[in-house]
Amino acid sequence: MTVYPDVLFFINFVYDAEIMLVILKLFSKKIPLLRLVLSICLGGLWSTCVFVPYFRLLYLPPMRLLVPLAMTAVVFFPCEKSELFKAWAAFLAISFVFGGAVNFFKLNVAGGAMLLLPLYICIVILRGTLKKRHFETVIVYRGKSVSVKGFWDSGNTASYMGHPLILASSDVFCRLFGEHFMIESISEWVEAKDIRFVPYKSLGGAGIITGIKADYVIINKKIYYDVIVGCCGDKLSEEVILNGSMM
Secondary structure (H helix, E strand, O other): OOOOHHHHHHHHHHHHHHHHHHHHHHOOOOOOHHHHHHHHHHHHHHHHHOOOHHHHHHHOHHHHHHHHHHHHHHHHOOOOHHHHHHHHHHHHHHHHHHHHHHHHOOOOHHHHHHHOHHHHHHHHHHHHHHHOOEEEEEEEEOOEEEEEEEEEOOOOOOEEOOEEEEEEOHHHHHHHHOOOOOHHHHHHOOOHHHEEEEEEEEOOEEEEEEEEEOOEEEEOOEEEOOOEEEEOOOOOOOOEEEOHHHO
């Protein structure tokens, strides 16, 4: 079998570019074009070198995992380790399914290139839908304020004595009161009359959320008074989860 290195590099370059673009859209990541090209070239060179006798070690199972990790790191670094490994896992999963589909349907380069287009479109639509549920949110308390992106959750209808409850991560409270803020000693930063202990019950169990009665909260330029802001530590996937009754 005759292998043409330039053709092999081009095919892998195209496929790796498509997969990486899907990953970037999936994680809403924007990067310089040069880093994307470097990552794709790394994948193309690896796929080409495995056919060279002296480099066949590159095709051993550990390298099949490490090279995609290096490609993902080039694109995503610097970032949290969790985000890097999630992107790496997504790259491996898409590559596995994509490669299997190309071989199963005996697709040429053009056919393979079209294969990921529906997935990319679905991600774009999904991201657009989620983006519409994020609103500029400003929390104000005693002259202090913090501006964040609030995620509107229609399922969050929690309230305290008739006042709507929104949930915020500990990072939001640290930005509001200072980096040394600790929910365990909230009385050092918040007046006692403004502290609220809100009981909750969910599928994950029951407990009490410690929060504050904000002066007011601005959501999408609309002012809401008598809002309770509960601190949920680092358990939230969003900075702030808005109350379903507030929009």
